[in-house]
Amino acid sequence: MTTAQNTPLLEIRDLSVRFGGLLALSEFSLAVEHGEIYALVGPNGAGKTTVLNCISGFVRPVAGSITFAGTSLLPLGRDRRIRLGIGRTFQQLQLFASMTVLENLLVAQHSAMRSGLFEGILPFGRAPREDHKARTRARDTLILLGLEEYADTRVSVLPHGIQKLVGVARALVLRPRLVLLDEPAAGITHQDVEAMAQNLRTWRKELGTTLLLIEHNMSLVQAVADRVCVLDYGRKLAEGEARTVLSDPAVLEAYLGREALEEPEVVRSAVHEATSISEEQEARREDSTC
Ligand SMILES: Nc1ncnc2c1ncn2[C@@H]1O[C@H](COP(=O)(O)OP(=O)(O)OP(=O)(O)O)[C@@H](O)[C@H]1O
Ligand SMILES: [Mg+2]
Known part of the structure; x- marks a missing residue:
């Protein structure tokens, strides 16, 4: 190897x-x-x-x-x-339409944490600190993609082009x-x-x-x-x-x-x-x- x-x-x-x-x-x-x-x-x-x-x-x-x-x-x-x-986006977006953009990025990280993606993160005891980290990482990703103004907007009301970018943000938030x-x-x-x-x-x-x-x-x-x-x-x-x-x-x-x-x-x-x-x-x- x-x-x-x-x-x-x-x-x-x-x-x-x-x-x-x-x-x-x-x-x-x-x-x-x-x-x-x-x-x-x-x-x-x-x-x-x-x-x-x-x-x-x-x-x-x-x-x-x-x-x-x-x-x-x-x-x-x-x-x-x-x-x-390895991150990916989907041809059919598969975002949570009723959640906000920020929530979609937090859910992606939460699923990854449960599966042990981020080193040193334990499922119990560190929740507030990890939540803060996840929010910072989500905000940084939204800034990188020029999406920060949509952070608190529900995905379902966004134009298609912006939804596509949110799909990419969800993949990139896991770096x-x-x-x-x-x-x-x-x-x-x-x-x-x-x-x-x-x-x-x-x-x-x-x-x-x-x-x-x-x-x-x-x-x-x-x-x-x-x-x-x-x-x-x-x-x-x-x-x-x-x-x-x-x-x-x-x-x-x-x-x-x-x-x-x-x-x-x-x-x-x-x-x-x-x-x-x-x-x-x-x-x-x-x-x-x-
Ligand atoms: N789960 C599946 N079960 C049965 N056939 C499938 C499945 N997934 C893809 N196929 C078939 O395999 C072939 C390749 O499909 P694929 O989705 O990879 O094409 P694609 O190049 O991505 O096409 P498009 O540009 O339309 O997205 C197609 O004939 C498709 O119908
Ligand atoms: Mg295809």
């Missing part, structure tokens, strides 16, 4: 998942480096969420291995994986080493996507968090991802830098279909969309490089 910086933080090898007759993942492999923002993209039903579910312990693969910081994950339960430093984000930009406005891109870079820089991001929003992927992996029918179709991968004809075909590819105008605009990283985005990306 090694936790050396020169081995990937997360390594998935030859992972296969079966749901009845459906092979949802087939011998899928990837490696995410320490401090990397790695994007997993692909058409609906490609198997992206299934990858995240295998890492966090919601789905058991039929074959393959997953190693996190040198520890084999598959024999471990979900709580143990959280304790190792994971790796956070798995399942479509953080789904259904949010263009302006919120910009804010999300800025946020992802900030967390990486300020918390040293490594990010594995599933996303259909290619603007976000281009703006933040160091590397992109394209999944199609449970198999890896391509992997590399966003600009190269997203203009690959095989990738465009998987997204657009062969018929669309025969229309030169469709291909031109898709390639343009996939490769047009603005100078402003490039500049910000350079600024944020650790």
